[in-house]
Amino acid sequence: MKRSDRLIGMTQYVLENPMKLISLPYFSERYDAAKSSISEDLTIMNKMFKDEGIGYLESIAGAAGGIRYIPQYNESQSIAFIEHLAGRLEDPNRILPGGYLFMSDILGEPKTVSTIGRLFATAFAHLNIEAIVTVATKGIPIAYAVASFLNVPVVIVRRDPKITEGSTVSINYVSGSSRKIQTMVLTKRSLKQGSTVCIIDDFMKAGGTIDGMKSLLKEFDAHVAAIGVLAEAEDEEDERVVTDYTSLLQISNVDVKNTQIDVSRGNFFN
Amino acid sequence: MKRSDRLIGMTQYVLENPMKLISLPYFSERYDAAKSSISEDLTIMNKMFKDEGIGYLESIAGAAGGIRYIPQYNESQSIAFIEHLAGRLEDPNRILPGGYLFMSDILGEPKTVSTIGRLFATAFAHLNIEAIVTVATKGIPIAYAVASFLNVPVVIVRRDPKITEGSTVSINYVSGSSRKIQTMVLTKRSLKQGSTVCIIDDFMKAGGTIDGMKSLLKEFDAHVAAIGVLAEAEDEEDERVVTDYTSLLQISNVDVKNTQIDVSRGNFFN
CATH class of the missing domain: 1.10.10.10 (Winged helix-like DNA-binding domain superfamily/Winged helix DNA-binding domain)
Incomplete structure (x- = not known):
């Protein structure tokens, strides 16, 4: 040949x-x-x-x-990608009640999601991560994208116990946005005790959901080596409970009345 | 150069x-x-x-x-992949109450999921599909795998309306397994009217969920050009309501008492 x-x-x-x-x-x-x-x-x-x-x-x-x-995605390509993404997200038509942003179209694009995964993999490749953990539903595609570049499995935490999963471990947590007590469930046989893991999610405000995942992962003696969120936004009422994370985008000044919004680079680029 | x-x-x-x-x-x-x-x-x-x-x-x-x-994945590699997958699924430890199978570990492997996507893309590449539609949660990774090979977006139907999505269209449907009336929701701006789509899911028994998706997609004037399910299984009580589908695996004779199960190639290979 x-x-x-x-x-x-x-x-x-x-x-x-x-x-x-x-x-x-x-x-x-x-x-x-x-x-x-x-x-x-x-x-x-x-x-x-x-x-x-x-x-x-x-x-x-x-x-x-x-x-x-x-x-490893190089810096100039990473910056160009994120700047383009930020520009798309600044469209005022994306503003939803509660200061959320419509991102489903962007998260539905396999190539965009894959590049997001490539960026996180670039940041986390040296951490010997053994599994990516995410919570249903919107974090799932990003989690798979990261996992495919790091060549590790994805473990999905659910908000409702499903009959098709076998025995589970569950915890209650308080979600920052609704201040309601919610439940999170992870199937026992889906994660080996003592694994080194990376948490991935699409969006973080105060971080209640991610904090809940950390508590749940403690039950599996897991070591959380990294936390990656696509977009972070300030919470108007609660202080952030998660501090050691990597974000690709930072959303600020969401003004529902004047349909204004600022999207800039996250701490990935600091 | x-x-x-x-x-x-x-x-x-x-x-x-x-x-x-x-x-x-x-x-x-x-x-x-x-x-x-x-x-x-x-x-x-x-x-x-x-x-x-x-x-x-x-x-x-x-x-x-x-x-x-x-x-286009060639036939011998496709068969080898599916035979290996069928062998893994025949493990009696996977049998769950209700005749379901534990598949989360396999669906958590990015490479396995990607190859599943490659097989469906091989079958559907000539259909000019414009979007992949799936329902939360387990079909999502497979849907993205197919979408990445067909270079089209993924649209996710949800079982609960989320506040972060904007206005939605919803329908009620009867799920074959629980015989309960359930609701399915699709965000209006997530799918263009009149699109040619492919439905992807992980598992199908009678097909109530997929039939519900077809009804929901009618509201968007969508043309369902293909339906792909990873595994099909007979329903003990209901007749199948979806007939035109492509399955990679066929699960039969799930015997919970004697922990026996047969997994063979689906109609993809007919």
Whole structure:
């Protein structure tokens, strides 16, 4: 097989398997090529990935070694993406009662969601995260996008126990926006005890929901290594109960009367 | 730029933009190469994609022409994937009360979900689908996987109206499993009138939920071009109300007492 053919196949395989250790013999056998040729291919790929701003190949030496694709979105592309997203969200037609924003159309775009996931993966790739935890419903697509770049499973916390899930652990929490006591449920067998996890959600005001997830995860002895929210907004009444988080967007001055709204970069870019 | 570098960049771009018409001048400019070189690159790529069983490049002639990557998973890989999945699901520990199966772990794996999406995209790529419609919660990840391969947005029908969504259309329907009247809601501005859509869900017994979605979509003058469910199972009490669907898996003989279960290929493979 020619190098040009091989590079196409290898690029596809590497991109589909981020964070996974791939041994050189795997490619050698798959494409019937000498290890030295594969090694050269990977050098070319590493340089090109860096040029394209999509990450790099990490080399792991030794008998059990190989390469791992670390997805890293470069800064200028990240900023351009978020500035464009912020511009779209500043549309006054998006303002909903209660100071919320209509974002379902944007969260329905697979490519936008995937890029959001790529940004969080860039920030969290070094944390050895073993699972992404989110709460139904709107955080789910973002959670899968992050998970696909970090190559880890998604665990979904539910607000209602479903009969199709088996035995569960549940907690009560107070949601900042409604000040009502709500229930959160996680199926026992969905998360191993003592996992290192990352919490992902679409929106955070005071952070009551995320704080509830943290309490629930304590019951699983989980270590919350990172919290990522697409958009944060100030809560008019309550102080924020979650402080260590990464946000891509910051929503402020939502003025329902004058249909005004400001959307700027989140603390991801600080 | 050398051909080898260019092929890596082009492969990445093409894979990230399935179903999208990409003009040759786009690549010419991006990689500063003659159109004839780009044309040769695409011929190599097309052959390699076919060899790897992941689809092909469709050529569109004329001034507004270019290429489109049509994701098509080949048959032997599709069968191997589904047989492996069926084997995992036949584990008696998965049986839950009511004859349901615990599938959350499998549906939590981004790679498994992505391959499920790839299979549905293979079946539905020629239908000019404009949006994927699913119902919260378990169908969501599969819907995004299909959508990412077909390059169309996802629209999520909810079982409870949320304050963050704006004005909605709702219908009542009878769910086969509980025989209770339930409500389904779709935000008005989330789907254009007259769209061609594909319904995706994780599980179907009698099909009451999917039938409800069809009724709701009628209110949007939508044309349901395809219905895809990961797993279908017989309903013990009700006859199936949805007949034109594509399933990847068929679950039968769920014997809660003897913890026995049969999982075989769905009608996707007929």
